[in-house]
Amino acid sequence: MKRWNLIIDVEKCNDCNNCFLACKDEYFENDFLPYSVAQPRLGHRWMNIMRKERGEYPKVDVAYLPIPCMHCDDAPCIKKSKDKAVYKRKDGIVLIDPEKAKGRKDMLDTCPYGAIWWNEEKALPQKCTLCVHLLEEGWKEPRCVQVCPTGAMRVVLAEDSEIKKLKKSEKLEVYLPEYKTRPRLYYKNLYRYTRCFIAGNVVFHDRDECAEGAEVTLSKGSKKVIDRVTTNNYGDFKIDNLEENSGKYGLEIRFPGYGKQKLGINLKTGVNLGTIFL
Ligand code: SF4
Ligand code: SF4
Numbered sequence: 001m002k003r004w005n006l007i008i009d010v011e012k013c014n015d016c017n018n019c020f021l022a023c024k025d026e027y028f029e030n031d032f033l034p035y036s037v038a039q040p041r042l043g044h045r046w047m048n049i050m051r052k053e054r055g056e057y058p059k060v061d062v063a064y065l066p067i068p069c070m071h072c073d074d075a076p077c078i079k080k081s082k083d084k085a086v087y088k089r090k091d092g093i094v095l096i097d098p099e100k101a102k103g104r105k106d107m108l109d110t111c112p113y114g115a116i117w118w119n120e121e122k123a124l125p126q127k128c129t130l131c132v133h134l135l136e137e138g139w140k141e142p143r144c145v146q147v148c149p150t151g152a153m154r155v156v157l158a159e160d161s162e163i164k165k166l167k168k169s170e171k172l173e174v175y176l177p178e179y180k181t182r183p184r185l186y187y188k189n190l191y192r193y194t195r196c197f198i199a200g201n202v203v204f205h206d207r208d209e210c211a212e213g214a215e216v217t218l219s220k221g222s223k224k225v226i227d228r229v230t231t232n233n234y235g236d237f238k239i240d241n242l243e244e245n246s247g248k249y250g251l252e253i254r255f256p257g258y259g260k261q262k263l264g265i266n267l268k269t270g271v272n273l274g275t276i277f278l
Contacts, residue, residue: 003092210235
């Protein structure tokens with residue numbers, strides 16, 4: 001059976017908030033019973049865009065991680081709710097029943113991603129429904145996906161076997177896999193948010209010039225090469241997708257006609273090695 005899945009490319013998200021606003025436009029003052037009742041004007045972020053700054057000045061970047069409900073297959077919100085106040089449909093969508101969930105503020109603590117929001121006026125926990133009312137009318141995608149200007153988001157209605165192949169071919173990951181909730185939201189380029197990088201700048205010591213084309217090799221232990229990159233025309237390099245607090249690395253820089261440079265790094269979060277002379 002085909003089920004709904006959401007895929008978000010972290011590299012393409014620029015924090016424009018169109019997805020958040022489309023969600024607000026769809027749900028503010030609008031009930032879609034039996035699936036949802038209106039979202040309050042303020043306070044709720046059913047599409048919550050998180051931000052992470054990485055690196056050390058001046059070698060820094062920023063990544064954004066949109067977090068809606070992940071429509072998990074092994075959802076703690078369902079396990080901990082009573083009387084089917086939260087339920088999963090056969091098409092994969094997880095919904096909060098607005099009748100049965102009334103007064104259940106405790107439900108907010110059941111989601112490890114903070115995807116459930118409290119509507120004070122209606123005494124109701126609420127969250128993303130994947131615009132199920134629109135999908136049932138024949139829409140091919142929810143409002144958030146439709147308005148994303150960079151193509152960072154897409155929905156896929158597919159068999160789980162197809163998603164498995166897609167995960168492999170596009171290197172998709174789930175966020176915080178240690179929660180074991182089996183989300184139906186997959187991220188591409190998640191390392192941009194969850195991992196760190198080593199950056200630096202290479203210069204020739206005997207000329208007033210950046211060392212373009214120097215080979216930079218990062219190793220772990222005595223032999224294991226992690227990555228090898230080449231400096232650009234400013235002599236800059238960046239080795240990304242490294243685990244934070246992953247310990248000691250060796251960095252070697254080579255350029256024909258110059259002696260090699262070796263540096264040791266104890267990686268905690270991202271690091272800028274500054275200017276390195278050959
Ligand atoms: S993301 Fe949270 S609210 Fe959504 S299904 Fe998973 S546990 Fe439930
Ligand atoms: S609309 Fe697209 S680019 Fe804009 S914040 Fe949402 S996911 Fe990111």
